[in-house]
Amino acid sequence: MIALLLAAGLALILALSGTPVLARYLVKRNYGQFIRDDGPTSHHTKRGTPTMGGAWIIGSVVIAYFATHGIMTMLGVASAGPTASGLLLLMVAVGMGLVGFFDDYIKVSKQRSLGLTAPAKIIGQTAVGTTFAILALSFPDENGRTPGSTAISFVRDTPFDLAFAGPLIGAILFILWSILILTAASNGVNITDGLDGLAAGASILVFGAYMLMGIWQFNQRCADPGVPANICYQVRDPLDLALIAAALCGSLVGFLWWNTTPAKIIMGDTGSLALGGAIAGFAILSRTQLLLVIMAGLFVMITLSVIIQVGFFKLSGGKRVFLMTPLHHHFELKGWEQVTVVARFWIIAGLFVAVALGIFYAEWVVLL
Template structure:
């Protein structure tokens, strides 16, 4: 909004030329989102405590330490993230860019689905919430619509990592692929969100990586140098990613162990959907598998656990998702969280390396 308002005045006031620079607006979006989250955080947490009373229902089959230490902690802290992220993006992004609205639409829609899920969990004091099939159907409808929109704006294609300037046209399969990426990312982050601070920092790391990818893919000079396909307008998503980082850092202030609030599905679904939508716009969906590799590992651990138990009656892990397996092995919560953060950082660096290794 500020970009669209101030640019016409830049010729008369030289200082306003700063808003022309994507890097400046990305930094401004990061700081704005972080400040919003930090300012509204205490009041929001107090309000959630009053409304929820008993807080988020804790899985009874989980580690006993969770039942004892996390009882009464409010959920839906993702509202803090959503407010900071959406407000900051609208404030600093070029609102004439359709990709910005596509990513905001996914983020807000997934946030609404997650909010309903959290609301049912809290009001019914049941950790199940919205039935999985209905959640998947709603998420898929949003993802299909956005994938078709992105294909209409640009092309229904996929960029291949490690290959120079190559795009694969997915044609009719593109909407299905979009669902796999966006819905998969949303639910993968959701599964990872099980310990204080565990999900938010890998999201911040992934958003940092995709902020850089968006900037490079959206810049014709850098795209040509790196021999990757140039996507006009995708660079504006660097502002969106900056807002994710800022809102995430603000939330982490309150979510650091011991957490004052959980993000809930309101935050995890929206953040995962946001990352998935950025990957779809930049055509780096396959790179998301690397950068978001921690989320993939957590998801695979659940799939393997369920499949093994149904087929053989045996469990591969002591408990799924994977972070709970290490809890049952005796690892402390901070140890698991920090080590998973390190893994997320390493995977992000590997993912970024694919930009040059072609």
């Protein structure tokens, strides 16, 4: 467990010290956030705040990950070294972050609130998701376990397997299923990232939960002969996933120091898409796909507010359910201070995470 503390500490130091350096560089390049005119007027003061801070969130995690494995290898830890699951998770986070980077770059270079077109963004997310899904079904370990599984999972793989009609059909369905999860999660975090610190703080809670789940899965892994077969977890590299979750928590805490109101830097689509991709990657690689709906409940709730608003607006001929969406802007327009909205939404995110962890542990207790 020393490796987890080391990864979290390194990522924290890197993010805490490097984020203001990046902010100053972005200000010199005039890479500031462009604020939409139809949003809350209080947000107009954020115009020009440096964006694309998410690049250093992920950069800190990547550096901390490889540095931790290097240090543990030098210390002679036999199991040290990057794993297939860990590298895949970093790949999907970086890939989604690149899609977000292009989106951010177009916004700041063109000085407009819209970056990539919707089709272009979906193509980018699909390309990343397809690559991730194909590789997730590769790289079996000595026990034949691959990072991903064609079985639909809740807190572990369920009997419903997408390969019911054969391996090829199963692989194709798994790719489509993975793309859906990755696209939904990345866009969900992207929509939530509308207030200083909101997405970063909520993500810390989610990644903290995945860290705890990874540690638990490692201690109850099927490779351990002392764990009964009916309760063991068929996750390929749970401890390495927990290490990345710890690094993400550390990096986000360091970034949040500079991202709280008034934010000195914004993560941008670079950060929100990367974090959403990482959250989806955890759900797929830790075999907890359907649990993600609860684990990331705040992101789901905020995304649903947009869907409800648009659908009701079209069906009712112009009427609205909320004053404005995403949901956090509705409460701003009702008079809540931004810090109040963020703090209360963090509480909601924490409650969703607590319920998800409770379900995860309760299932193990029942089987025991």
